[in-house]
Amino acid sequence: MSNRHPEIVLPDADARRELRRRTRRDFLVGGIAGLAGIGAYEWITRAAQDNGTPWPQRNVLDLNGKISEAYLSHSHLMPSYGASQISPLKVNGDIGVDDDFDKKGWRLQVAVGETDPSLHLQMSDITSLPKVTMITRFCCIEGWSAIVSWGGARFSDFTRRYFPQGQKLPGYVAMVTPNEDYYVGLDMKSALHPQTLLAYERNGQPLEDAHGAPLRLVIPVKYGIKNIKRIGMVRYTDTRPDDYWAEEGYDWFAGL
Amino acid sequence: MQKLKLKHLVAIRWFHWINFPLLFLMIWSGILIYWAYPIYRLGPLVFFPKWFYSTFHIDHRLADGMALHFFFMWFFVVNGVAYIIYTLVSGEWRLLLPRSWSAFEDAWYVVLHDLHLRREIPAQEKYNAAQQISYTAIILMGVGSVLTGFAIYKPAQLAWLAAMFGGYPNARAIHFILTIGYVLFFVVHVMQVILAGWNNFRSMVIGYEAAQAEQSGNAPQRLAVAGEHE
Numbered sequence: 001m002s003n004r005h006p007e008i009v010l011p012d013a014d015a016r017r018e019l020r021r022r023t024r025r026d027f028l029v030g031g032i033a034g035l036a037g038i039g040a041y042e043w044i045t046r047a048a049q050d051n052g053t054p055w056p057q058r059n060v061l062d063l064n065g066k067i068s069e070a071y072l073s074h075s076h077l078m079p080s081y082g083a084s085q086i087s088p089l090k091v092n093g094d095i096g097v098d099d100d101f102d103k104k105g106w107r108l109q110v111a112v113g114e115t116d117p118s119l120h121l122q123m124s125d126i127t128s129l130p131k132v133t134m135i136t137r138f139c140c141i142e143g144w145s146a147i148v149s150w151g152g153a154r155f156s157d158f159t160r161r162y163f164p165q166g167q168k169l170p171g172y173v174a175m176v177t178p179n180e181d182y183y184v185g186l187d188m189k190s191a192l193h194p195q196t197l198l199a200y201e202r203n204g205q206p207l208e209d210a211h212g213a214p215l216r217l218v219i220p221v222k223y224g225i226k227n228i229k230r231i232g233m234v235r236y237t238d239t240r241p242d243d244y245w246a247e248e249g250y251d252w253f254a255g256l
Numbered sequence: 257m258q259k260l261k262l263k264h265l266v267a268i269r270w271f272h273w274i275n276f277p278l279l280f281l282m283i284w285s286g287i288l289i290y291w292a293y294p295i296y297r298l299g300p301l302v303f304f305p306k307w308f309y310s311t312f313h314i315d316h317r318l319a320d321g322m323a324l325h326f327f328f329m330w331f332f333v334v335n336g337v338a339y340i341i342y343t344l345v346s347g348e349w350r351l352l353l354p355r356s357w358s359a360f361e362d363a364w365y366v367v368l369h370d371l372h373l374r375r376e377i378p379a380q381e382k383y384n385a386a387q388q389i390s391y392t393a394i395i396l397m398g399v400g401s402v403l404t405g406f407a408i409y410k411p412a413q414l415a416w417l418a419a420m421f422g423g424y425p426n427a428r429a430i431h432f433i434l435t436i437g438y439v440l441f442f443v444v445h446v447m448q449v450i451l452a453g454w455n456n457f458r459s460m461v462i463g464y465e466a467a468q469a470e471q472s473g474n475a476p477q478r479l480a481v482a483g484e485h486e
Contacts, residue, residue: 016258018260019466022464026462137411144293255410255412256413
């Protein structure tokens with residue numbers, strides 16, 4: 001494979017022999033390299049599954065997540081839009097919100113660590129926090145997006161008020177629907193992003209049932225799959241929480 | 257006398273053949289992702305018809321596609337960046353980059369020539385003007401794919417990048433159009449390689465092309481090494 005000779009001049013028979021020799025050698029090397037590549041691909045795609053993804057790919061997804069988390073900044077914002085740019089938001093999933101549900105009896109459970117919930121908040125405990133409205137792009141992992149106006153309380157404000165004073169904030173937040181059918185895990189940095197809201201309004205109206213009434217998460221720095229509807233419990237935890245779609249082969253971090 | 261003439265440097269050959277399966281995998285995993293929201297069309301032409309998805313078992317593999325896409329992207333980017341740096345350091349860029357605006361006129365004549373509509377072909381160095389433009393364009397397209405890719409990968413953290421491409425949906429569309437561009441490039445490229453023949457194709461593997469040595473009185477009898485570089 002050497003490049004040392006820009007030109008090799010030989011009598012015809014020797015030239016043919018030299019060509020044949022190099023062709024044999026380099027096609028052999030190429031063939032071996034090709035087989036090695038196919039072998040690597042087979043390994044990458046057929047290795048033991050880790051949450052619906054072969055583990056080499058899962059490891060790279062997690063590595064990408066780590067890099068994304070390190071780069072994530074509370075000053076990097078999803079762009080906001082004007083009211084005239086608001087677009088329809090389709091109802092894409094009903095996992096966790098497809099059963100009869102007693103909205104009046106709803107309470108938001110708040111737990112710290114692996115203990116039982118220590119707080120049972122009412123809607124007024126959320127609406128009493130500073131209200132934020134924002135018009136941002138909601139990005140579904142499928143590829144579509146919509147521009148939506150949301151109203152609610154910053155999760156960072158919520159944490160400041162309801163997380164026990166003086167205690168060290170853990171690395172993660174888990175959120176679960178009342179029936180526990182849908183659940184998401186969030187890194188604390190994304191959860192405390194200024195655009196992360198516990199939302200109770202969409203387009204200036206109370207949240208519709210299909211969009212997660214009475215209270216849902218809106219986290220523009222994550223794909224829609226993390227924007228859990230009808231939150232039943234918030235848990236601050238140091239162990240990375242289970243995540244519904246991460247168990248189905250998707251990236252756990254799912255950050256934007 | 258015959259000569260073996262060095263045509264493609266060994267590093268360039270490796271970059272090329274490593275890029276081929278990587279680009280294929282990026283396109284393949286990209287189609288797995290695209291299936292989940294397949295909105296683009298060209299008049300009556302739909303990307304892609306149902307039979308295409310079912311024949312190649314593309315449907316319902318979004319997670320699979322994303323895991324593959326965000327796995328191989330690193331290798332694709334590293335190989336591409338290494339290629340660009342190598343062409344700059346080795347000086348190969350001088351042969352690859354169109355040298356002046358007249359390259360576009362020359363390229364047109366090359367196309368006419370290749371279509372057998374014109375007898376003469378403009379004077380060229382290693383690559384003709386059409387090749388120079390194609391091989392430069394494909395690199396710029398690669399840069400575009402990486403940038404639009406990052407724009408749709410991180411539209412919040414890299415909001416400025418998404419804005420540069422006209423926003424998130426636009427960046428996705430450009431990312432897709434560039435991919436169609438690779439496929440078109442590939443079709444023309446393979447046709448040209450077939451037409452150019454075995455000697456040319458082999459040179460992309462072994463580096464050397466067989467050529468007739470100029471007849472001169474004192475042709476060397478055994479292996480002789482000519483000047484450092486042409």
